[in-house]
Amino acid sequence: MASALAAAGHRDAISNWTVGNQVAFRTQSGEEVSGCVFAFDRQTNLLVIKENGSHSGVSNLRLVKATSVREVLSSVQPEKPFDLELPHVDLERCRKREEKALQQAEMESARVGHGVTKEAQAIFDALVKTMPCVWRNKVIVVLDSVYVEEPYTPDTCRSDNEHAATRERVKMVLRLERERLGL
Structure with missing residues (x-):
């Protein structure tokens, strides 16, 4: 009976990690994380959360082991299907940022x-x-x-x-x- 409850609890926890869900959770270390589930790999139990960045048009991707989640505070399914298309990456801008960071590190x-x-x-x-x-x-x-x-x-x-x-x-x-x- 206990193993059946644990399996049901595991299934419920996995349902929180459906791509597109808006989630908020607390980690084992007490940190609160919130954002959109961007990806979840069941085999490795790796969760990718898309968080709002420091300014408009920028996002942060946070990798979290699902086993490090102590408590799910909320999990809301999106009203419309999640857009699985990756955002455009400006490679020239990335190259310039990298070059600037390398110059700063050398300095x-x-x-x-x-x-x-x-x-x-x-x-x-x-x-x-x-x-x-x-x-x-x-x-x-x-x-x-x-x-x-x-x-x-x-x-x-x-x-x-x-x-x-x-x-x-x-x-x-x-x-x-x-x-x-x-x-």
């Missing part, structure tokens, strides 16, 4: 010193907020003309005489940032 990666201390990275992060900086090995290069070497104090700033004013500005900013960071 962020260049801002991470390799083999430097946490304090050195904190000094770099503080300096880069006020002036362009890059890492060259373990040396911070500011404005392509001032070199700040370990231990990254005003005394370790160097530049040629042509950039003495820039060096003095970097020393002052470095001194203030080190004080602010408690170094």
